[in-house]
Amino acid sequence: MHILVSNDDGINSEGIYALAMELRKIADVTVVAPEKQMSAVGHAITVQYPLRVNPFYKNGELFGYAVDGTPADAVKLAVKALLKDKKIDLLISGINHGTNTSINIIYSGTVSAATEGTILGIPSIAISLATYAPNPDFSFAAKFAVKLAEFVFKNGLPKGTLLNVNVPPVSENEIKGVLVTRQGSAFWDDWFEIRKDPNGRDYYWLAGRFINYEQGDLSADHTAVQNNYISITPIHFDLTNYKAIDELKKSGLENLLKSLDKD
Structure with missing residues (x-):
């Protein structure tokens, strides 16, 4: 089994090192990840500038390849260029330092690396430690992650679907189990703090408070993690709201051009 490992915290993060070292006990592992911290960049890709790749050494040994781009860049470059002649059986993105549940999914570079793998036809997993x-x-x-990798390698995943995994930050004996969950309903109540730089100029620092609407509902990813369950959410990149299609058709939206003619 050949596993591609990436992340959004950067190739020198502790999470990706722990993941790669553990996976190397069961598989051939290639690490291709951003050279620096890229949290919350979403699914951004680089199109206006060249990408550079450098071998990255850790403890005197080659650990992987550092890309001066986003998580999606790293995965796309690995699959389409660096490893184009080598079959990739599985992609795992992480281990992210922080929670990637509910609304966080759309901002997450960790999830976006796995989404890019899914787009490219590779069974993919995003895994985060929720702290x-x-x-x-x-x-x-x-x-x-090793157990899950073996499971996915054996059983596969539904087409176009990746697994978004969040692990509670507690000891192993405090974990209550594994739940297959849905993306929960929550949002960030954001604000910007205005500060002064050493030259007296204003700058803005984003802050916020996470609000979970579904306290007590274990079917929701964030609540499951709060209750010490490992949350596994199957997600996909089809953003269509299918229920809204008929509603919008009935509203007359498709007749806008006719109303323009009358005007």
């Missing part, structure tokens, strides 16, 4: 605390322990999440 922002400094120096977290990624070891259990890495071990779980």
Whole structure:
């Protein structure tokens, strides 16, 4: 089995190192990841500038390849150029340092790396450790990623679907189990703090408060994690709201050109 590993925290992050080292016990692993922190860049790709790739060494050994682009760039470049002559059986993005549930999914570079893998026809997983605390322990999440990789390699995934995994930041014996969940309903109540730089000029720093609308509903990803369950959410990149199609047709939206003629 050959596994491509990427992330959005950068190739020198502790999460990707823990993931790659654990996966190398069961598979041939290639790491291609952004050279620096790229959290919350979503599915951005680089089209106006060239991309550069450099070998990245850790503890004196080649660990992977650092790309001066986004997570989606790293995956696309790996599949279409660096590894174009080598079959990739699975892509795993992570282990992200932070939660990627509910509304966070649309901003997440971790999820977008896995989405790009899915677009390119590779069974893909995004995995996050749901904490922002400094120096977290990624070891259990890495071990779980190995089990999940073996499961997906054996069973496959529905076409066009990736798994978004969030692991609670608790000890292994506190984990209550695994739940297949849906994307929960939540949002960020954002604001900008205005600060002064050393030259007295204003700059803005984004801050916010995460609000979960579904406290107590274990079918929702964020609530499951809050209750010490590993959340696995199947997601896809078809953003169509199918229920709204008939409603919009009935509203007369398709007759806009006719109304323009009357005007």
